[in-house]
Amino acid sequence: MEAIRAEGLTKQFKDVLAVDQVSFVVKEGEIFGFLGPNGAGKSTTIRMLATLTLPTKGTAYVNGKDVVKESDEVRKSIGLVSEKMILYDRLTAYENLRLFGNLYHLPSKRLNEKIEEFLKLVDMWRWKDHRVETFSTGMKQRVNVIRALLHSPKVLFLDEPTLGLDPQTTRAIREFILKVNDMGTTVILTTHIMSEADAVCQEIGIIDHGKIVALDTPRNLKKNIKSDDVEIIEVEFITLFTDMLNTLQNTHGIDKVIQLDANNLRLHLKKDFGLRSLMKVLSPWSDGIRALNTLEPTLEDVFIKLTGHEMRDQASKKAKKSFAGAGAHRF
Amino acid sequence: MNLIRDAFHIGVTDLRHFFRSRMALVSFIVMPVFMMLMMGYIFPSDNSIKGLKIGIVFEDNGIFANMIKSQFEKYSEKYGSFVELSSRQKGIDEIKEGKLVGFFIIPKGFSGDILAGHKTTMILVPDQTNPQLDMAVEQMGSEMVRKMSARIGKENLIRFAKVKGDAFKFLDPISFRTEGIVKGKTSYFDFMAPGVMAMVAVMSVMNGLGVAIARDKEMGTLDGLLVSPISRGSIVIGKIFAQTIRGILQASIILLLAILLFGVTVHGSISLTFFLLILGIFSFIGGGIILTAMAPDQETGMLLMTTVTFPMLFLSGVFFPIQQMPGFMQVISKFFPLTYAASALRKVMILGASIQQVMPEIGMLLLFAVITMGAALPLFGKLVTD
Ligand SMILES: Nc1ncnc2c1ncn2[C@@H]1O[C@H](COP(=O)(O)OP(=O)(O)OP(=O)(O)O)[C@@H](O)[C@H]1O
Ligand SMILES: [Mg+2]
Numbered sequence: 001m002e003a004i005r006a007e008g009l010t011k012q013f014k015d016v017l018a019v020d021q022v023s024f025v026v027k028e029g030e031i032f033g034f035l036g037p038n039g040a041g042k043s044t045t046i047r048m049l050a051t052l053t054l055p056t057k058g059t060a061y062v063n064g065k066d067v068v069k070e071s072d073e074v075r076k077s078i079g080l081v082s083e084k085m086i087l088y089d090r091l092t093a094y095e096n097l098r099l100f101g102n103l104y105h106l107p108s109k110r111l112n113e114k115i116e117e118f119l120k121l122v123d124m125w126r127w128k129d130h131r132v133e134t135f136s137t138g139m140k141q142r143v144n145v146i147r148a149l150l151h152s153p154k155v156l157f158l159d160e161p162t163l164g165l166d167p168q169t170t171r172a173i174r175e176f177i178l179k180v181n182d183m184g185t186t187v188i189l190t191t192h193i194m195s196e197a198d199a200v201c202q203e204i205g206i207i208d209h210g211k212i213v214a215l216d217t218p219r220n221l222k223k224n225i226k227s228d229d230v231e232i233i234e235v236e237f238i239t240l241f242t243d244m245l246n247t248l249q250n251t252h253g254i255d256k257v258i259q260l261d262a263n264n265l266r267l268h269l270k271k272d273f274g275l276r277s278l279m280k281v282l283s284p285w286s287d288g289i290r291a292l293n294t295l296e297p298t299l300e301d302v303f304i305k306l307t308g309h310e311m312r313d314q315a316s317k318k319a320k321k322s323f324a325g326a327g328a329h330r331f
Numbered sequence: 332m333n334l335i336r337d338a339f340h341i342g343v344t345d346l347r348h349f350f351r352s353r354m355a356l357v358s359f360i361v362m363p364v365f366m367m368l369m370m371g372y373i374f375p376s377d378n379s380i381k382g383l384k385i386g387i388v389f390e391d392n393g394i395f396a397n398m399i400k401s402q403f404e405k406y407s408e409k410y411g412s413f414v415e416l417s418s419r420q421k422g423i424d425e426i427k428e429g430k431l432v433g434f435f436i437i438p439k440g441f442s443g444d445i446l447a448g449h450k451t452t453m454i455l456v457p458d459q460t461n462p463q464l465d466m467a468v469e470q471m472g473s474e475m476v477r478k479m480s481a482r483i484g485k486e487n488l489i490r491f492a493k494v495k496g497d498a499f500k501f502l503d504p505i506s507f508r509t510e511g512i513v514k515g516k517t518s519y520f521d522f523m524a525p526g527v528m529a530m531v532a533v534m535s536v537m538n539g540l541g542v543a544i545a546r547d548k549e550m551g552t553l554d555g556l557l558v559s560p561i562s563r564g565s566i567v568i569g570k571i572f573a574q575t576i577r578g579i580l581q582a583s584i585i586l587l588l589a590i591l592l593f594g595v596t597v598h599g600s601i602s603l604t605f606f607l608l609i610l611g612i613f614s615f616i617g618g619g620i621i622l623t624a625m626a627p628d629q630e631t632g633m634l635l636m637t638t639v640t641f642p643m644l645f646l647s648g649v650f651f652p653i654q655q656m657p658g659f660m661q662v663i664s665k666f667f668p669l670t671y672a673a674s675a676l677r678k679v680m681i682l683g684a685s686i687q688q689v690m691p692e693i694g695m696l697l698l699f700a701v702i703t704m705g706a707a708l709p710l711f712g713k714l715v716t717d
Contacts (some may be wrong), residue, residue, distance in 0.1 A: 050558050075560040084551025088344060090351040095344075102340045103559040105333065131351075147555070 001028040001064075003155050003186035004049060008058035011044050011210075018044040020210035021058070026188060026203065028154075031181050033201030034190040035303060041210040042190040043083055046159050049188070050080050063154050076104075079148035079156045083163070085140050086147060089133035093124060093143045096132060097150060104151035111150065118146035122176060138169030145173060149180060156180065158189040162196060174200060194299040204299070208307040221302045230255055230268040232295040233278065237263055238288045251281050263290070334568065337561040341569025345543055346576060359577070363531055363584040370523055370650070371593055383411035385468060386422045386434030393442020395483075399453070402475055410471055419456070426458045433457040433468045445483060448491070512682055513598050521596075524589035525676035526649030529611045529669060531585055532578035534640055536612050537619040539574040541636065545629040563712040571616055578612050579605065598683035604676060607689070607696075611672030614696045617703025624710040643667045648674065668699040 004026040011019040019041040026032040034042045047053040049060055051071040059066060065073040080086070087096050094115065101111040119125040122142040132140055141161065148156060158177065162170040170193075178200060181187050191197050197204055198218045206214040206221075214221060240262065248257050248265075253273025258266040269278060275294070282289065349355055387403060389396055403413045414431075416422045422434035436454040444451035455472050457465040484502050488494045494501060511517070547553035556566050586604075589595035597604070622639065626632030645651070646660060647669035653661055664670045675692035678684035686693070 052554055052557055072560050075558060078558065080554065080558045082551060082554050084554070086551050086555030088348050088552055089550070090348045091344065095347070099340055099344050100555055100559065103337060103556065103561050 002026065002061070003028045003030065004032075004060070004062055004188065006045075006049070006058070006060040009045065009048055009055050009060050010057035011041070011048060011053065012056040017210055019048070019055075022207070022210070022212050023058075024205055024212060024215055026186060028186055029181070029184055030202045031177070031187040031189065031200050033197040033204045034188070034207055035192075035194070035197055035204060035299070036190075036207035037307065040207045042207055043159050045207070046080075046082070046157050046188065046190060050078055050082075050157050051075055052080075076151075077154045079151070079153035081141075081145055081148045081156070081158045081161050083159050085132075085144050087132045087140060087144055090131055092129050092131055093119065093135075094128040096143065097147055100147050101150045106151060114150055115146075118149065119143075121179075122146055122172070138165050138172075141165060141169065141173060142176075145176060149185075153185065155186045155188065158187065160190055160192065162191065162193065170196070194303065198299045206303060206306055213306045214302070218299060221299065222297050225297050225302050225305050230270060232297075233267045233269060233275070234260070234293045234295060235265050235267065235282075235289060236291040237265070237285070238290060239263070240265070241285060241288075244282075244285050247281060253277055254281075266295075334562055334565045337565035338569035338572055341556065341566055342572035342576075345570060345573035349543075349573070349577065359581065360584060363581050364588060366527060366531060367524075367585060367588045367593070370527060371520060381409075381411060383432050383464070383468065384430065385411065385413050386416045386425060386431045387413055388416045388419055388422055388434060388436045390439045391437050391441035391443075393446075395442040395445050396437050398479065399437055399475075402479060406471065406475065410467075422456060426456070431458065432461070432464050435472060448487070513596075515596070517681060518594070520589060520593040521681050522652075522677065523650060524585065524593070524595050525680045526647070526669075526673035528582040528585045528589075529608060529672040529676055530644060530647070530649050532582040532608050532612055533615045533669060533672070535581050536571075536574040536578040537615055537622075537636055537640065538633070539577055540570055540616070540619050541623040541626075541629060541632045543570050543574065544623065545632075567620070567711045575609065575612050579608060582608050595680075597680045599679035599681075599685075600683075603679050603686055603689075607672060607675050607679065607693070610693065610696045610700070611668065611676075614668035614672065614699035614703070617700065617705070617707040620707035620710055621703065624707075624713045643669055646670070668696055671695040671699075 002025055004024075006025075007023050009019055009022040010017075018039075022041070022045055024032075034045065036042050044053065048055045049062055049067060051067050051074050054068060059068070061067070062074045063077045065077075067074050086100075088099070091099070097115045097119075098111065101115065106114070115128075116125065119128055122145070124139060124142050124146075127135070127139065132143065135143070145158075145161065148158075156177075161177070162173055165173065174196065177187055177189070189197075189201070201218060204214075204216065204218050204221060205212050216224070240259065245257065245259070245265075248254055248267065253270045254267055255270060256266075256268040258268075260266055267278070269275075279286070350359075387400075389400070407413050416425070416434060419434075419436060422431065422436075425431045426433065434456050436456065438452065438454060441451050441453075453472065453476055455469060457468060459465065481502060488501065544553070547556070553566075557563075586597070590597065618639070619636070622635045623632050626635050646656070646664045647653075647667045648664065649669065653664050653670065656664065671692040675684075675689040675696075678689055678692075
């Protein structure tokens with residue numbers, strides 16, 4: 001079964017083409033990750049799938065239902081954690097959960113049980129009668145995430161669920177997501193944190209300027225850039241000799257020699273120039289080698305290769321953006 | 332049924348959220364208090380203008396000039412102080428310096444003329460910068476002269492025409508009396524309070540609706556409502572429900588203040604009063620939704636709202652009687668439902684009118700409610716999404 005099918009999904013805001021012909025399929029029970037820099041169109045895509053924004057062109061199905069024509073049906077089976085907290089900050093955690101649970105017409109008693117179960121699960125039960133405005137960002141997000149799950153949705157959308165959270169809360173939320181997924185919920189999540197996507201997603205879509213530029217499992221994505229690219233090796237020496245550096249630089253199979261510090265070198269090897277050839281070249285100085293590591297490409301490398309800009313830059317811009325903008329409400 | 336239930340949950344949430352803000356609560360109570368006090372003290376509640384400084388120039392010193400002088404002394408308790416001036420020029424100078432609101436002249440030969448049986452005149456030189464004060468001073472002068480004139484006339488009749496008995500009957504055979512439907516004299520507050528109640532309720536709903544939706548949008552909670560399988564209508568109805576309760580509460584504060592602080596008495600049925608208030612609010616909601624939905628952002632929405640509500644305050648007969656307005660404005664006033672709400676509320680609250688007696692107003696309010704809500708219905712969805 002397909003949890004989600006998007007076909008040529010497009011969104012045009014006045015003069016901004018936010019999402020451009022996006023197509024993908026998410027299988028039931030999967031965790032699908034959307035990666036992309038700021039303004040790539042991640043949130044807009046999620047909002048179209050969650051029936052909050054009408055697509056300009058294209059169609060999408062959630063649990064087999066058209067998001068435009070059968071939006072009411074779609075809404076029954078989805079949960080949303082969006083960029084802004086969906087909580088009334090002057091209401092208590094319990095009141096918020098009651099309100100949103102009521103909108104799904106859950107029987108009162110069952111709703112109460114569910115709220116208790118979930119609040120205990122995220123360790124927020126003793127805060128249930130405190131106003132949300134008194135919570136830290138992490139506490140709010142825990143309540144916010146269970147709010148989206150009260151009606152046991154088949155598909156859960158999470159738009160940057162760990163933004164602005166400390167490592168502990170990030171891990172707690174991540175584990176909670178995995179638990180929910182284990183119980184059969186399909187999860188669609190967007191994130192800026194590559195390691196997060198790598199750790200939880202079975203399938204990843206990298207989106208840039210509104211277009212999907214890669215769509216695969218994290219492992220395949222990494223393998224692909226490895227196979228058609230250089231291999232990166234870091235070598236630690238007791239001392240670096242000038243003649244050794246010269247030899248390395250003049251070796252045909254070595255693309256780049258980067259001196260990291262007094263003891264460390266980073267070498268970019270051509271793919272047909274193996275580790276063995278390197279050892280041969282280094283044999284006169286082999287006594288001075290302390291350590292040798294092959295660097296595995298990360299999703300970040302994949303991202304940089306595909307989108308041409310670095311994620312860290314984007315991430316810091318993002319922090320600034322949310323500080324100046326809607327951030328005051330978000331945190 | 333689900334529609335109403337969902338709307339109820341949303342409305343209750345809205346009210347809770349609103350009343351838990353201390354600031355909001357304070358302004359919620361202070362606004363009507365401020366409104367009443369301001370309106371009550373700025374607009375003259377009766378004709379008693381006190382603390383006036385009025386000059387008198389005596390160019391005559393005869394017996395009747397002295398009589399006038401003692402009259403002025405009596406009046407000073409009610410109006411303010413009177414000062415004797417040496418000349419007309421002095422009076423004019425003092426008016427220009429802002430020291431006097433006007434002065435009376437008792438011209439030369441004043442007493443002599445009266446004694447000789449001729450007609451004579453007392454003159455008022457007003458400070459023409461302030462018509463309202465002028466009117467008060469003029470009224471005072473003419474009333475004083477009329478009374479004195481009647482008394483002198485009576486003495487003249489006795490003296491010259493040898494009329495006996497109560498000579499006033501001859502001079503002044505018709506008298507005049509007012510008999511109100513309800514006991515006591517109604518003040519400006521009685522006139523104003525019903526209108527202000529309706530106005531505050533209506534304005535709080537009109538502005539509140541836009542603010543409540545914009546706030547949910549900004550906080551992000553609107554997404555939570557929109558992503559749930561409830562109808563768009565129930566969101567709007569829920570907000571309307573919450574705002575209506577707020578409007579009614581605020582109107583009740585006005586009513587309480589009017590009764591406790593300003594001595595207003597309600598002669599009609601309280602339940603009819605509240606029914607009319609709710610009807611008044613409903614007659615506006617459609618318009619409010621249209622304006623809110625029309626505006627590209629909240630700021631423009633507020634601006635639009637003010638553009639409509641501001642003239643409405645003055646054109647709906649809340650502060651000034653509609654009959655006092657020029658003809659074309661009277662026509663315009665017919666297009667504001669507040670006109671009918673204020674008029675019906677006044678009839679009920681002051682005169683104790685029954686529901687049958689305010690039927691024409693109820694009809695008009697219903698008409699406004701149905702037409703504007705009908706026009707607004709397709710905009711319900713647009714209000715919450717973009
Ligand atoms: N309501 C809107 N009106 C106009 N333009 C919009 C609107 N929402 C989004 N956009 C634009 O669409 C583009 C995509 O925005 P979107 O929020 O989907 O990006 P994103 O990938 O979620 O970015 P971020 O990482 O910053 O959350 C941006 O250029 C943005 O300015
Ligand atoms: Mg986003």
